Amino acid sequence: MTSKERVLAAIGHRPPDRVPIDFGSTAVSGIHVSCVAALRDYYGLERRPVKVHEPGQMLGLVEEDLKQAMGIDVDGVFRRKTKFGFPAEDWKLWRTHQRLEVLVPGGFNTTTDAGGDTLIYPEGDLSAPPSGRMPRNGYFFDAIIRQDPIVEENLNPEDNLEEFQPIGAGEIVSWKADVETVAGGSRAVVASLGGTSFGDIGLVPGPFLKHPKGIRDVAEWYMSTSSRRDYIHAVFSRQCEIALGNLARIHAAIGSLIDIVYVCGTDFGTQSGTFCSVQTFRDLWFPYYRQVNQWIHANTSWKTLKHSCGSVDRFVPSFIEAGFDILNPVQCSAANMGAAHLKADYGDRIAFWGGGIDTQKVLPFGTPGEVREQVLERCRIFSRGGGFVFNSIHNVQAQTPVENIVALIDAVHEFNGAVAHA
Amino acid sequence: MPDPSRLYEAILNGDHKTSVAVTREAIDAKIDAMELVSRHMVPAMDEVGRRFECEDYFVPELLLSARAMKAALELLRPLLAAEGAKSAGRVVIGTVQGDLHDIGKNIVAAMLEGGGFEVFDLGANVAPQMFVDTIRERHPQLVCLSALLTVTMGSMRTTIEALKQAGVRDSVKVLVGGAPVTPEFARQIGADGFGESATAAVTLARQMVQA
Numbered sequence: 001m002t003s004k005e006r007v008l009a010a011i012g013h014r015p016p017d018r019v020p021i022d023f024g025s026t027a028v029s030g031i032h033v034s035c036v037a038a039l040r041d042y043y044g045l046e047r048r049p050v051k052v053h054e055p056g057q058m059l060g061l062v063e064e065d066l067k068q069a070m071g072i073d074v075d076g077v078f079r080r081k082t083k084f085g086f087p088a089e090d091w092k093l094w095r096t097h098q099r100l101e102v103l104v105p106g107g108f109n110t111t112t113d114a115g116g117d118t119l120i121y122p123e124g125d126l127s128a129p130p131s132g133r134m135p136r137n138g139y140f141f142d143a144i145i146r147q148d149p150i151v152e153e154n155l156n157p158e159d160n161l162e163e164f165q166p167i168g169a170g171e172i173v174s175w176k177a178d179v180e181t182v183a184g185g186s187r188a189v190v191a192s193l194g195g196t197s198f199g200d201i202g203l204v205p206g207p208f209l210k211h212p213k214g215i216r217d218v219a220e221w222y223m224s225t226s227s228r229r230d231y232i233h234a235v236f237s238r239q240c241e242i243a244l245g246n247l248a249r250i251h252a253a254i255g256s257l258i259d260i261v262y263v264c265g266t267d268f269g270t271q272s273g274t275f276c277s278v279q280t281f282r283d284l285w286f287p288y289y290r291q292v293n294q295w296i297h298a299n300t301s302w303k304t305l306k307h308s309c310g311s312v313d314r315f316v317p318s319f320i321e322a323g324f325d326i327l328n329p330v331q332c333s334a335a336n337m338g339a340a341h342l343k344a345d346y347g348d349r350i351a352f353w354g355g356g357i358d359t360q361k362v363l364p365f366g367t368p369g370e371v372r373e374q375v376l377e378r379c380r381i382f383s384r385g386g387g388f389v390f391n392s393i394h395n396v397q398a399q400t401p402v403e404n405i406v407a408l409i410d411a412v413h414e415f416n417g418a419v420a421h422a
Numbered sequence: 423m424p425d426p427s428r429l430y431e432a433i434l435n436g437d438h439k440t441s442v443a444v445t446r447e448a449i450d451a452k453i454d455a456m457e458l459v460s461r462h463m464v465p466a467m468d469e470v471g472r473r474f475e476c477e478d479y480f481v482p483e484l485l486l487s488a489r490a491m492k493a494a495l496e497l498l499r500p501l502l503a504a505e506g507a508k509s510a511g512r513v514v515i516g517t518v519q520g521d522l523h524d525i526g527k528n529i530v531a532a533m534l535e536g537g538g539f540e541v542f543d544l545g546a547n548v549a550p551q552m553f554v555d556t557i558r559e560r561h562p563q564l565v566c567l568s569a570l571l572t573v574t575m576g577s578m579r580t581t582i583e584a585l586k587q588a589g590v591r592d593s594v595k596v597l598v599g600g601a602p603v604t605p606e607f608a609r610q611i612g613a614d615g616f617g618e619s620a621t622a623a624v625t626l627a628r629q630m631v632q633a
Binding site: 117133135136137138139142218219222223224225226227270271272273274275276277280359360361364397398399 | 436477481483486519520521523525547619
C-alpha cells in the first residue's frame, strides 16, 4: 500500500497493511519546533534552522527528509495566513527563549516587555496592540485578550464575523498551488481549510485581527454560550453560510486532490468532564457541524476530522451523528476515555486519529521503555480492523526528550513489523 | 423591605444585574452584610458547586454565578471590613510562572470567595518571589497554585522550593490543581493537597483551615 492508500484504508475502517502515522499535518497533530530540531539532529539530517509554520504553538515544520526518517504517511496543507494574521512566508531567523535559532515568517514581529515576555503583533503590525504573549522563558504564545467593554444593546453578531469572509481569487490560487505541491506524492493529504471552526476558544480572541470587536474575552465567550445563545447562533449561522460557499469554491479549484479536511478544533472536554452538556452541544453546535459535514460528503470525496481535547466520551455519538469521520486527539488520559472502551463502543463508526501516546505524563516524563509499552498497547487496541491513524494525544510539547519521541516512532514500526530505526 | 433571599436565586441563576440590585437594596435597608454572605451567598455558591458536581451546571454557568457573586461581594466588602467580619480563611492564589491560563484558577478563586474565604488573587504567570512576598504581607493559611500546561507544572515545584528557602513554607498549606496535575505529582513536589475541581478545592480548603 502507498501511504495514501494506507491512510484511506484506515479511516475507511478497512485493515491497512500497517498502522499509518501522522506528525505535523495539522496544528493539533504537530511537534514543537525545539523537538523537530532535536529529531533532525537525532536522525542525522541536514542541520538547519527549523521553520515555525504555526507561530501560536511554535510548531515546527516536519519537512520531507524528516517525514521519511520517521515514516510519516500524511502531508498537511495550511491556510496561507497564520494565527497572527501574517503569511507563512519570507522566512527570517529568530532565537527562542531557549536560544534555539529557528525560522519564522517575515511578519513575525515581536517586542519584549519589561518583564521579559515576548509580545507578537497581528499581521506583524507593531503599531497595533499586541495580540499574543510568550512568557519569559516560555515556549509558545497565548492570545492576549483585547475586549472592549460590552454594552449589551450594542452587541452585533457581525462583529464576531470579521474573520469569516468569502475567500478571494488570490487565496484560491494559493490553495491550488499548495495542494498541488503535495498531491502528486504518495501520502494522504490533510487540509486545514479554516472557516469551519465554530467557537474555537483559541481563535475567539481574534489574534489575527488588529482591533477585534464583539465578544473576544474567553470567559465572556464561555458565558455567552449559556446566556447569549441567540447571539452565538447568529454568529455560527452566518459563519456556516460563508464556510459552505468557501468550501464550494475551494472544491471547484482542488477537487479530490485532498483527502481529509480538518474541520474544527473547538474543545468540548476538560480533564475530568465537559464544557457543556450534550444537550447544549446539540442545540448550539450540532446543526452547523451537520451542515458542513453533509455538504462535504454530498459534494466531495473528502473525509472530515473533528478535534476536541478532553473527556468527550458522551459527545462521540453526536460527533458521529453530525457526520464526522475522524476524531482527534483521542485524549485517553481524560476521564472515561479509555482506549479499549472507545474502540469497542465507537471504533466501527469513527476513526481515531491520535490516542497513541499520552503527552501529559508518559511521553514527556516517562522512560523510553514506558513510551514503547504504551504505544504498543494503544496500537493493539486501536488498530484492530482499521480505524486508526497513529498520532500522539495532541502536539508533542517542548521539553519532551528526543529519546522518547524516537522510542514512540520505533514502537509503531515495531508494531508494524518493520525494522525499527537503527 | 427587600427580600435578600433573591440574592441566592440571582447568584444561582448567574444574574449579576439582579445580584447587584438586590445587594444594593439590602445595603440601603441596613441588612447585616455578614448575614447576606453567610445566609445567602455562601449557600448559593455551595449549590452552584453541587450542581457542577452533578453536571447540571458546566463551566459557563459556573462563570456566570461567580460573576454574580463577585459583583455582590464587591459592594459588601467595605461593610464587611467595617464590621470586622471573620472570613473562613485567608488564601493566596495564582497561576504559576510561565503559564498564562487563568480560567480554572479564576473559578477556584471565585468558589473560595463564595465559600467565605478571603482571597488574594495574584493573577497568572506569577513569579515564586511574588508568592513569598504576598505570604509575608498577607499571612494566609493557604496558598493555591494552578497550572494548565505540562511544561509549566515544574514551576509549582520551583514555587514550593522558593517558599522553603524563604522560610515561609511551614506557615501555609499548599494546594495545587490544573489539568495535567495529579495527586502523585502533588505528593512528589511536596504540596499538601490536590484539588481535582473547583468544588473539591473548596472542600479541601475548608478541611485544611479547620485542621
